Structure formats: C-alpha cells, structure tokens
Amino acid sequence: MNQASEKVIVRLTNVDKNFDSERVVKKLNLDIEEGEFLTLLGPSGCGKTTTLRMIAGFEYPTEGQIFLEGEDVDDKKPNERNVNTVFQNYALFPHMNVFDNIAFGLVEKKVKKEEIQRRVEEMIKLVQLDGMEKRMPSQMSGGQKQRVAIARALVNRPKVLLLDEPLGALDLKLRKQMQGELKHLQRQLGITFIYVTHDQEEALTMSDRIAIMNHGYLEQVGTPEEVYNHPKTKFVADFIGESNIIEGYIENMTDNSIEVTMESGKAVIAEKGYRLEEIIYLCVRPENLKLSTDPVKGFRFRGQVREHVFIGSINKTMIELPNGQMLKAETPAEDELIPVGTVVNVYWNPGKVVVMRTKEEQIYNVIEQSVEIEGMTNDQIF
C-alpha cells in the first residue's frame, strides 16, 4: 500500500458524547481514510449511531473534535457538511416522487435544471430504478425505497457517505443482494463509506476495516481478517464470530510456548511476552477446537460430549467441561461423530489460539511501564 495516497478524510479526536448524564461515546479516536469502506460495528446502544450522527452534524460532541477533510466541523451544520446520509428507515420525502426525492439536494445547491435532469437520470440508472421516476414512495417496496435513499445521497457526490443500518428493514435474501450492490457501488465510485451495523457477518463481508464499539468505547479497529483472527479484547473475540473463551493461569514458560493451567485442566499455547503466573483469556474458534479419544501431548483437558447439531456443511459439537462451561467445536459434516456422553480430550493447534490479557493485567502492565519510565528519567537526571 502506498502510504502517500492514503489521506485521512474523517478524523475523530477524543470525542465524548453525553446525553443528560449518560456517556454514550467515550474518548473516541478514529481516522477514516479516503475511499475506504469502514464499518462501525457493535451491539445496540454501543454508540455507533451516535458517532455517525456526530459526523453528519445532527449531534455535536460534548468533548473532542471532528475533522472533515482536515477541517474542524464543530460550527458546521448538517447542510454545510460535504457528507450525506442514508437513513435506517429511508426517510424519503413522502410528498415527492422518486425524481424529486433524488433531485432534492441538487435543487438546494441551485444546480442548473438540465444538469439536475442529467445527473438524476444517471443516478436512477445506477441504482436500477429506470422507469420509476414518477412513482411516489408509498408505492414502492422496501428494497426500492432503499435504492432511492442511496441515489438521493449519492447524487450530491459527497466525499463521505454515511449509512445507518440501511439494510436493517429488508428480508435476508434482499439484504444479501443489496450488500453486494453497495460494495460494488462503493468500489465503482471510490467514495468513502461509513457504515453502521450490528450484524457482524455484514461487517465482515463488506468492510475494508471494521471499528468495533462497545459501551461507548472503541474496542478495536482493523481489517476483517485482523479482528477475526487477532481479536484484541474478550468482547471482540466474542462478538465477531463464535469463540470459546477460557480463563487460564500461566504455569510455565519456554522460549515460545506457554503452559496454561485452567480450572478444567492444562494446555499449551504458542505465545510469548507474558509474565509467569499471569491470568489470561484463551480464545479458541470452534473450527480450531479439536476432539480426540486418545491423549494429546501437552494437554490434559477433558470434557464430555453433550450434543451434536447438524447445520448443513458442518457439525457443531457441544462439550461440557468439569466446571460446567460449555465449549463449541465445529467439524466437517462428513467426519465421524464421537457419540454423545463420551469423555474426550480437548486440544488445539497451539498456534491457533488468541491470548488476551485481563483488564487487571492491563492495568498492572501500565503501572509497571510507568515505573520503568520514571526510573529511566531518574537515571538520566542523576
């Protein structure tokens, strides 16, 4: 990737948003680059929609700044910002037909009539609504309304398009189709998309980068591969895809492997950089969790097979550990199943585990680092 061509188009620095006494967005720092498809992902109430609304100008940050194309937009109203929004419920103007809905922004900008005509027609073609110019919103299906909403925003050629769960109201099949079309549109036009969703699958399939939010905090930003394969927090591991999260304690360390003791047994992982006796979380994806009736070297981790669920191409197996925790394992459908009730050895490829520090350990590390720095400065002074 060429570093010079990447330009930050939206920058949020230390953004806080309070509604009454409730902090909805907390210390948010995020850079969004020109031309990328960034998804704000998180459960409902995590602050993702509020973040989007602050970029659009419908809400103002309580603290911190938002920059659009390098300019602080604190005093800019929504109509003065070069961004456009696609609303969750479309928000089409019910008293205007498709053409007038799409032309709205251009009329406000006092674009010449012939050019409006040309650009709106172009948009109508782009979103495949040919022949529907005279239709009223009430005469259209959800999918068609969504296309009008997208065309109405894109016709203004915004630098950034904000999409607030635009596919939430559509049925599954239509949603899949529109996901593809949106991604295609974004590539074709090269416009920055900031997309809000709570659907992790949607985020994984469409985004260049995903910003995962929880309780107003930004948990992690990264490519879909990064957030799936290397979740940085327990929340991310749990929210993106399925995960088995097991708490453990570092018993022993060699150069590049760690022996972990868990409530229900012992295991090894290929990691380094941790402290002896540190408490960590192990995150194992169901497809990486292996079961065997024979003992496995390095592991003493047993559980009982509780249930098999067949879902198309794979089998899901539920294993209960002695402490009651349930683990999920996925095996290809053609593999032979271990009978329910059997006690099995649970193991994994030591390299396929993601280790996460607990909150307490994170705090401990911060304190330790600051002590080190203080020591250094003391040395330099004396």
Added chain:
Amino acid sequence: MKKRRKVREFKPYSMFYACLVYLFLYLPIFVVIAFSFNTSKINITFEGFTFEWYWKMFENRQLMQSFGNTVIVAAVSTVFSVIIGTLCALGLYKFEFKLKNLISSSLYIPIVIPELVFAIALLIFFTSIHVSMSMVTLIIAHVTFSMPFVVITVRARLAGFDKSIEEAARDLGANEFRTFMRVTLPMISPGVISGGMLALTMSLDDVVVSFFTAGPESTTLPLKILGMVRKGVSPDVNALSTLMIFGTIVILLTSTLIQGRLEKRM
C-alpha cells in the same frame, strides 16, 4: 364512497333507523330552504314559489354590511389562527421544556370552558385595559377560541411525523427555513388546512363571543340574524340561512377534495 356492499346486507329495520337519523338531522334545514322560496310571509303554509326574498335580502344594506363584517373577521382571524396555531404545534413537537404538559393542555381550556364565561372574560379584559369594542377586539376574540383547534389538528398530523425526514432535508443541504418550506409544511398541510377550515366555520357562525366583543360598527351576520329573529323570523332570514348553508357545503367539499388530494400523494 365506492363501497361494494350488497344491498341484501342492509336489514330493513337498520335502513329505517338510518332514515330516521337523517330525517332528524336534516328536516329542519329542508324546512328553512323550502320556506325561503315561499311567497307567503308567514312560515306556516307554503303558498307559492318566489325568489323575491333573495332580492330583498340583497337590497338590505345593513344585512349586507354585517355579511361583509363576518367575511372579514372570519378570513383575518383564520389566517392568524392558522399561523399562530401551526407555529405553536411545531414548537410543542420539536422542543422539550419544563411544564410542557401543563402548557400544552392549558391551550385547550378555551375549548372546554363554557363559551359564555369565556366571552364575558374577554369583555372584562378588554374594558379593564380600556379598549373599546371594535372589529379588532372581535378578531382577537375569534383568534383566541379558534387557534386551539388548529393546534389540535396540526399536532395530530405531527404525531406520526418521522423526525429523520427533516434531518434528511438538512443533510441534503437545506437550511432550517428551506426544510420547513419544502418538507415540513407540505407534510403537515392536511392538518393545517383542516385546522383552518375548523377555525373558519367556528368564526363564521359564532354568536356568543361576538355578542360581547363586537363593536357597534362590527356586527356580524349571526348577530344580525339574532337581532332580526327577535322581531319574528322573516322570509329574508330564511333566504340568508339557505345561502349560508350552501356556502358551508361548498367550503366543506373543497377542503375535503384538497385534503384527499394531499393525503393521496403521501
């Protein structure tokens, strides 16, 4: 209108009942219309057909003047009621403030309070601030009792209003004023029109409030009719009443048509 109900479903007794209801409602009106074309001066027997009373009515200068007053008062008070009422409804919809419930429900007091009490209150108020009764006091009085109706109808329209539609307009580059003109007003217009129609009809046939707040030069038609009736109902009053009935029907039909067209577009 085009209900495809089978006639069979109408039981004879329900038909009979419906006829009675309509007879009860409209018979007095038909009597007035019929007698307005009566050659006899007495409203007891129908003797012959004539337009005489209509001509007479138009020649009655006092009657025509009060008719003119009524039209002016109704038009001006409706315009003010619609403007103030719509703004009031929008304010109550958009902003959150302390004692909002109290303020919004106190708007409806002029509707529930006995009209006579309200009228006397207005009279006392005007005299206590040393304003003599005139066309102006009459218009102010009419605005006070018809404005709440506009607030009610506009608020009803706003109840189902999606705020994100206004946000969409802002997002697409329209400022507050343009958003109001291009989006908000067209969307609430059915409510504004029906509120205006209510205000207009309230003002047109008001007697009680007008009786106390009208000046000597600003007698309205209902007041004039009341005065004429004291001496007995003359056929020219019948003629006038008939014209007023038709006027009301025309206003009602136009407003229904306009509203139907506006609603259909949404």
